[in-house]
Every structure is written in structure tokens, then in C-alpha cells.
Amino acid sequence: MIKYLIEKEFKQIFRNSFIPRLIIAYPIFMMLILPWAADLEIKNINLYIVDNNHSQYSRQLTQKAAASDYFRLTDVSSSYDEAIKSVERGDADIIMEIPANFEQDLIKSGNTKLLISANAVNGTKGGLGSSYLSSMITDFTADIKDKWIQPQKKEAITPSIKIETQYRFNPHLDYKAFMIPALMVMLLTILCGFLPALNIVGEKEKGTIEQINVTPVKKFTFIIAKIIPYWIIGFMVITICFGLAALVYGLMPIGHLSTIYLIVLLYVLTISGFGLVISNYSDTMQQAMFVMWFFVLILMLLSGLFTPINSMPHWAQIITDFNPLKYFVQVMRAVYLKGSGIMDLIPQISALMIFMVLINSWAVVSYRKKS
Amino acid sequence: MKQFLSFVTKEFYHIARDKRTILILLGIPIVQIILFGFAITTEVKDIRMAVFDPSKDEVTQKIIDKLDANEYINVVSVIDHPEDIESAFRKGKADIAVIFNQHFSDNYRHTGEASVQLITDGTDPNTASILTGYVTNILMAAQQEINVQYKSPLSITPEVKLLYNPGMKGAYNFVPGVMGLILMLICAMMTSISIVREKEMGTMEVLLVSPMKPIYIIVAKAIPYLVLSCINIITILLLSVYVLNVPVAGSLTLLFGISLLFILVSLTIGLLISTIVKTQVAAMLASGMVLMLPTILLSGMIYPTENMPFLLECITHIIPAKWYIICVKKIMVEGLGFTFVLKEVGILLVMATVLLIISLKKFNDRLE
Numbered sequence: 001m002i003k004y005l006i007e008k009e010f011k012q013i014f015r016n017s018f019i020p021r022l023i024i025a026y027p028i029f030m031m032l033i034l035p036w037a038a039d040l041e042i043k044n045i046n047l048y049i050v051d052n053n054h055s056q057y058s059r060q061l062t063q064k065a066a067a068s069d070y071f072r073l074t075d076v077s078s079s080y081d082e083a084i085k086s087v088e089r090g091d092a093d094i095i096m097e098i099p100a101n102f103e104q105d106l107i108k109s110g111n112t113k114l115l116i117s118a119n120a121v122n123g124t125k126g127g128l129g130s131s132y133l134s135s136m137i138t139d140f141t142a143d144i145k146d147k148w149i150q151p152q153k154k155e156a157i158t159p160s161i162k163i164e165t166q167y168r169f170n171p172h173l174d175y176k177a178f179m180i181p182a183l184m185v186m187l188l189t190i191l192c193g194f195l196p197a198l199n200i201v202g203e204k205e206k207g208t209i210e211q212i213n214v215t216p217v218k219k220f221t222f223i224i225a226k227i228i229p230y231w232i233i234g235f236m237v238i239t240i241c242f243g244l245a246a247l248v249y250g251l252m253p254i255g256h257l258s259t260i261y262l263i264v265l266l267y268v269l270t271i272s273g274f275g276l277v278i279s280n281y282s283d284t285m286q287q288a289m290f291v292m293w294f295f296v297l298i299l300m301l302l303s304g305l306f307t308p309i310n311s312m313p314h315w316a317q318i319i320t321d322f323n324p325l326k327y328f329v330q331v332m333r334a335v336y337l338k339g340s341g342i343m344d345l346i347p348q349i350s351a352l353m354i355f356m357v358l359i360n361s362w363a364v365v366s367y368r369k370k371s
Numbered sequence: 372m373k374q375f376l377s378f379v380t381k382e383f384y385h386i387a388r389d390k391r392t393i394l395i396l397l398g399i400p401i402v403q404i405i406l407f408g409f410a411i412t413t414e415v416k417d418i419r420m421a422v423f424d425p426s427k428d429e430v431t432q433k434i435i436d437k438l439d440a441n442e443y444i445n446v447v448s449v450i451d452h453p454e455d456i457e458s459a460f461r462k463g464k465a466d467i468a469v470i471f472n473q474h475f476s477d478n479y480r481h482t483g484e485a486s487v488q489l490i491t492d493g494t495d496p497n498t499a500s501i502l503t504g505y506v507t508n509i510l511m512a513a514q515q516e517i518n519v520q521y522k523s524p525l526s527i528t529p530e531v532k533l534l535y536n537p538g539m540k541g542a543y544n545f546v547p548g549v550m551g552l553i554l555m556l557i558c559a560m561m562t563s564i565s566i567v568r569e570k571e572m573g574t575m576e577v578l579l580v581s582p583m584k585p586i587y588i589i590v591a592k593a594i595p596y597l598v599l600s601c602i603n604i605i606t607i608l609l610l611s612v613y614v615l616n617v618p619v620a621g622s623l624t625l626l627f628g629i630s631l632l633f634i635l636v637s638l639t640i641g642l643l644i645s646t647i648v649k650t651q652v653a654a655m656l657a658s659g660m661v662l663m664l665p666t667i668l669l670s671g672m673i674y675p676t677e678n679m680p681f682l683l684e685c686i687t688h689i690i691p692a693k694w695y696i697i698c699v700k701k702i703m704v705e706g707l708g709f710t711f712v713l714k715e716v717g718i719l720l721v722m723a724t725v726l727l728i729i730s731l732k733k734f735n736d737r738l739e
Contacts, residue, residue: 016650016652016653018648018650018652018653018656018657019652019653019656022656022660026660026661030664033665033683033686034668036679036680036683037668037669037674037679037683038668038673038674039674039678039679040413040497040674041496041497041678042675042678043678044677044678087534088701088705088707088711089711090697090701106525106527110525110526111525111526111527111528112526112527112528113527113528113529113530114527114528114529114530115529115530115532116529116530116531116532117531117532117533117534118531118532118533118534119534119535120533120534120535120536120537120539120543121535121536121543121544121700121704121705122543122544122675123533123536123538123539123540123541123543123544124413124539124541124544125675126533126534126536126539127533127539130529130531130533131504133529134529134531137527137529140527141525141526141527144525145525159479159480159483159484159485159514159517159518160483160484160514161479161485161486161487161510161511161513161514162484162485162486162487163486163487163488163489163507163510164486164487164488164489165488165489165490165491165503165507166488166489166490166491167490167491167492167493167496167499168456168457168460168490168491168492168493169460169492169493169494170493170494170496170499171493173493173496173499173500174496175496175497178494178495178496190660190664194655194656194659194660198652198655202652205651282391283389283391284389285651285652285655286389286392286564286565286568286651286655287389287391287392289564289655289659290391290392290395290396291391291392291395293395293399293556293659294395294398294399294402297399297402297403298402298406301406301407301410301411302406302410306411306673307411307412307413308413308415308495308498310415310416310417310466310498311412311413311414311415311416311417312410312411312412313409313410316406316409316410333494337494338460338461338494340461344461344462
């Protein structure tokens with residue numbers, strides 16, 4: 001019985017020419033584009049220098065700024081108004097103003113000031129940009145100490161702490177390595193969540209569901225037959241993702257692939273079951289689509305996929321405990337980057353198992369053969 | 372005109388019948404503003420720190436106290452072996468470890484060089500680098516306190532002024548993004564689905580044999596979504612001013628004018644999708660996935676577009692939401708006038724015209 005039902009599901013999926021193409025093309029397209037886009041690193045900050053001093057030191061500082069990897073020098077002038085206009089046009093992100101008595105003060109009293117104005121509409125960019133600039137200025141101070149201050153003054157060494165920094169698991173701080181495993185979670189959620197959400201309600205709208213309802217098919221069998229195709233689709237999608245991650249980005253999981261497949265199995269069943277629950281409660285496809293959209297949006301934003309869960313307020317952290325995406329994202333990153341095995345991931349695996357059983361039972365119960 | 376109005380009324384009834392969708396459409400902006408405003412932040416707080424201190428002298432103790440006193444940092448464990456760090460990271464129990472070397476104080480006073488190792492969990496590169504930045508700053512401040520007796524011969528003090536957003540609030544950046552996203556969602560997605568639905572159900576034929584011109588049928592379909600979008604813009608602006616304290620610095624009229632232009636662009640995208648696909652499922656998937664995801668990721672709403680590789684940055688230029696978001700930021704946050712958004716308005720106008728011509732042409736072709 002179930003064999004025929006599954007065959008029917010596949011026929012229905014492949015009859016619509018758009019869906020099979022989407023299942024193959026979407027992951028490929030997204031895996032090729034998203035890792036390049038989803039990058040929160042701040043670089044290429046456009047710097048405008050207002051030089052009111054025109055001295056040897058101010059020119060040295062300008063050169064140093066131009067040579068930095070973080071900054072792109074857009075212009076140098078002696079008018080702050082020009083600089084502000086450049087910011088308003090969107091050409092400059094940050095202004096460094098060198099005051100008129102910069103060099104004189106530095107030589108006479110050893111102390112001088114610099115003014116930094118950063119466009120902080122994007123707070124992270126403004127904040128990070130000005131702190132990069134500040135640390136470049138600290139470097140510059142050290143340079144002139146070394147080069148231009150007479151050697152006898154250097155004798156009184158100021159003790160200093162030497163700081164060595166090490167980044168475990170991702171030594172080069174590669175943002176792609178962090179995002180790619182999580183993007184796979186997003187792809188699976190979208191494909192294996194939305195398609196089932198449109199499924200049962202689609203049959204309701206077409207009227208074909210009536211034909212199933214008059215047969216002796218059990219609710220449980222019916223739901224299983226609906227879910228299995230998405231399960232296979234999920235495996236296909238994740239395999240495409242693995243292949244592309246390895247081929248295009250050279251990213252292989254440090255942990256075992258079988259750990260990932262096990263989790264994918266649990267997760268796809270969970271999210272497809274969730275889609276079916278929504279489908280059961282909806283009257284039209286449009287409704288199902290929007291309800292699904294609403295929940296997926298919240299689940300994605302509160303999963304740690306884009307922003308760390310640790311920095312969320314307490315109430316939001318409690319919500320994330322009930323979010324299957326959170327566990328899946330954690331597992332993917334742990335297996336890919338830290339090489340965690342099944343034993344390390346028991347809390348996440350058991351959470352996903354509970355979700356899977358609960359949600360699919362709900363899908364079976366909420367499906368009504370009589371309307 | 373009377374006929375046209377009755378068409379519009381019909382469309383309103385159509386939409387109002389589905390209460391759940393209406394609720395979601397009106398609720399999405401509220402939920403998004405609350406989530407983005409309060410829960411979604413890249414700020415790094417509640418840092419859990421492990422410390423390995425074999426030296427245990429007055430200098431290291433002073434530094435540890437200073438670290439612990441910081442409001443963002445909690446020293447959660449003092450470890451006995453540097454090897455324990457690895458497992459603390461694997462279990463997710465610590466974010467950063469500070470490792471002092473032997474005889475720290477002696478080294479510091481005599482050779483002038485004592486070393487500290489900072490080891491972070493680099494899985495999340497952004498958090499890791501912000502974190503090491505924090506800790507480095509605190510270490511530098513501690514060093515300065517210890518070194519009060521030495522006078523540094525040279526210093527340049529940078530004075531930092533943050534323009535437009537002195538509190539560095541994330542809200543200034545995402546409110547414009549949410550506006551772009553919601554308008555796209557309602558205008559492009561809803562319009563395309565509702566037109567395709569009429570086609571799929573066969574009711575489109577009925578409409579087309581009526582004495583109304585096809586163009587008016589389409590306009591009548593778009594009007595309820597336009598009204599819905601306006602309600603949403605007002606909700607978002609009210610929430611951002613009264614809940615998130617993000618003021619509207621520029622002209623409100625200009626802001627609404629630009630929003631209407633963007634709504635027009637989104638409506639034509641919806642129309643275009645509806646002429647390309649045949650079924651509702653395809654319309655939903657095309658607008659929901661092929662359109663929405665790139666809009667979220669490539670519009671500069673979350674990720675800065677200028678960081679992207681050249682080819683991808685070129686792609687972002689064809690995303691209408693990108694230009695709209697830039698406009699809203701300039702008008703709403705920076706308080707700039709019309710002359711500063713001429714380029715963006717021009718681009719949106721060209722997009723609207725081109726899309727309108729293509730979709731009307733395709734729409735008419737299909738009718739024959």
C-alpha cells in the first residue's frame with residue numbers, strides 16, 4: 001500500500017516541472033553565491049583624510065593609512081565640510097582630521113590629538129572602523145618613537161605585556177567555514193519545509209484529497225508516505241551541498257560524514273512534519289505559505305545562524321531552546337569545524353529526536369479524513 | 372470608474388476573507404522589529420573566560436581582577452592544565468582562555484617582557500575577533516595602570532565622534548532593511564500569487580471577458596496590497612520611533628514618496644512573476660525563494676554589499692531593495708534631502724519603467 005502512495009507522491013512532485021528543477025538548481029545556486037555574500041567581516045572602509053597640518057608627520061600618517069589593508073583612501077583635502085559632503089554622498093565612511101598644530105604639539109609636548117568622525121548608521125561598521133583607525137594610530141606612534149626619537153631616550157624601557165593570540169578550530173578566522181555548514185541548514189529548512197507545507201493543502205484546493213479520504217488508507221500511513229519523498233529530497237540536497245562545499249570551497253567536515261547524515265535524517269523528518277502540520281491547518285496554499293514564512297523567519301533569526309545566541313537577551317535564549325534549527329546549526333558547525341562525534345552531541349541529538357516524534361505525531365493527529 | 376471601484380472592492384473582500392494571512396501580513400513587521408530590535412545583535416556579551424595562571428603573583432592577580440570587573444566578562448573557571456582548554460571549548464563551556472606564563476611579575480619588571488596567550492574558539496570568526504579585541508584593550512589598560520610611574524614620551528590621542536548614530540544602535544541599520552523586505556514581501560509575493568490563482572482557477576478568463584481593460588483588472592488587484600503596505604510602513608515607523616527610539620531625521624513626505632516608488636517596483640515584479648509561471652506553487656516558490664532570499668542577503672540589509680567580491684557586488688546592483696534601503700537610510704537616519712538621493716531614485720524609476728514595459732508586454736502576449 002505505502003509503496004503506491006509514495007509512488008503517487010513522486011509522480012505529483014515531478015509532474016510540476018518547476019519543483020524538480022528547483023530542488024537541483026536552488027542548492028547549487030545558493031551554495032555558489034551565499035558564502036560570498038554572508039560575510040560580516042568589515043574591510044574596505046573608505047577613509048577621507050582632512051589634513052590641516054601639511055607636515056612631514058601628517059604625510060607619514062596619511063601614507064600609513066593608505067597602505068593599510070582595512071582602508072581605501074578616497075581623498076585628502078583640508079576642508080572638513082568637503083569630507084562631510086563625501087560621507088553624505090556615501091563615498092566615505094570615516095573621516096580622520098589632522099589638526100593644524102599636529103606636528104608642532106607632538107614635538108613640543110609629546111602629546112597631540114586627532115579627530116575621527118565615523119558614519120555610524122551601520123553601528124558595527126562605524127565602531128570597528130574607528131577602532132581599526134585608533135589602533136593604526138597607536139602603531140604610528142610606536143613607529144615614530146622608534147625612528148625619530150633620539151636613542152638615549154629609549155633607554156628607559158617601559159615594560160609591556162606581550163600578547164599572543166590563537167584561534168582554535170578556525171585559525172585563519174575564515175568566515176566561509178563558519179557560514180557554509182549553517183547555510184546547508186537554511187537550504188534544507190526552506191526546501192524540506194515549504195514543499196510539504198504546500199502539499200496537503202494543495203490537494204485540498206484541487207480536490208484530489210477527497211479521493212484519498214474515501215480509501216481505507218490509515219492516517220499514519222498517509223503521513224509517512226507524504227514525508228518519505230522529502231526525506232529523499234533532503235538527502236539529495238545535502239549531498240549536493242557537501243560536494244560543492246568540498247569542490248568549490250575546499251571545506252570538508254573534520255568529523256564523520258555519517259554523523260551529519262544521521263542528524264539530517266532527524267532534522268528533515270522534523271521540518272517536513274512541521275510543514276505538514278501547517279498544511280493540515282490551512283485552507284489555501286497562500287495561507288500555508290505565509291504561515292510557514294512567518295515561523296521559518298522567526299526560527300531562522302533565533303537559531304544562532306546569523307547572530308550568536310549568547311548575545312541574545314534571556315527571554316530570547318529560552319525561546320531558542322524550543323527551536324530545532326538551533327540544535328541542527330550547532331551540530332553542523334561542531335562536526336564540520338570541531339570534529340565532534342555522536343558522543344559529544346548527545347544533547348542535540350536527543351532534542352531533535354524528541355522534536356521529530358512530537359511534531360510527526362501532531363501531523364498524524366491533526367490530519368482529518370473528514371472535513 | 373464605478374466599475375473599477377467595484378473591482379477594487381471585490382479584491383478587498385477576497386483578501387479580507389482569509390483572516391489568518393491578513394494577521395500574518397500585519398504581524399510580520401511587528402515581530403521583525405521586536406526580534407531585530409531586542410534579540411538579534413552581533414554585540415558580544417556574557418563572555419565566559421577560563422584562566423590558567425601558574426605564576427599567581429600580584430601582577431597577574433591584578434590583571435585577573437580587572438578582567439573580572441568588566442561588565443561583559445565573567446571568569447568562569449580557573450584551570451590547572453593548559454590542556455583542559457580544548458575540552459572546555461568542545462563542550463561549549465568557555466569562549467576565551469587567558470594563559471599567563473611562569474614568573475610573570477618577575478619577567479615583567481626585569482626584562483620588561485611578560486607574555487600572555489589568548490586562546491579563543493574561532494568557530495565564529497566575528498565573535499572571536501571582537502572578543503580578543505576587548506580583552507587586549509583591558510590588558511593594555513591594566514598595563515598602563517601598572518606603569519603609572521613610567522611616563523610615556525609620546526602619545527597621539529584619537530577623539531572619536533560617531534556621526535548619526537552615537538549610541539551605535541543596530542536599529543538604525545535594520546529598520547530600513549525591514550521596510551524594504553516587508554514591501555517586497557507584500558507587493559511582489561502577494562500580487563503574483565493572487566494573479567496566478569485566478570489563472571489557475573480559471574476565473575481570470577471570466578474577468579478578461581468583462582468590459583474592463585486588462586490593465587485596470589491588474590491595477591484593481593494591486594490597490595489592496597498598496598493599502599496594506601502603507602499600513603505596514605506606518606506600523607514600522609511608529610514602532611521604530613516609539614519603541615526603538617530611532618527618530619525620522621529627514622522629511623516624512625519624501626520618505627513616503629520613495630516608499631511609493633519602491634512599492635511600484637515591487638508590484639511590477641509581482642506582475643512579471645505572474646506572467647512567467649503557471650501554477651500557484653510555482654508563483655509562491657519563485658517569489659518566496661528565488662526573490663526573497665537574495666533580497667535579504669544581497670540588499671545590504673544584513674551583510675554589507677561592499678565587502679562582496681566584485682561579481683557579486685555587481686549582482687547586488689540589480690536588487691531594487693538595495694537602492695531603496697540606501698534611500699531610507701539617507702532620509703530617515705542621516706536626515707538628507709531629495710538632492711542626495713537623486714541617483715537612487717533615478718535607478719528605481721528606470722527599474723519600474725523597464726519592468727512595467729516587459730510585464731505588460733508579456734501579459735498582453737499571453738492573452739492572445
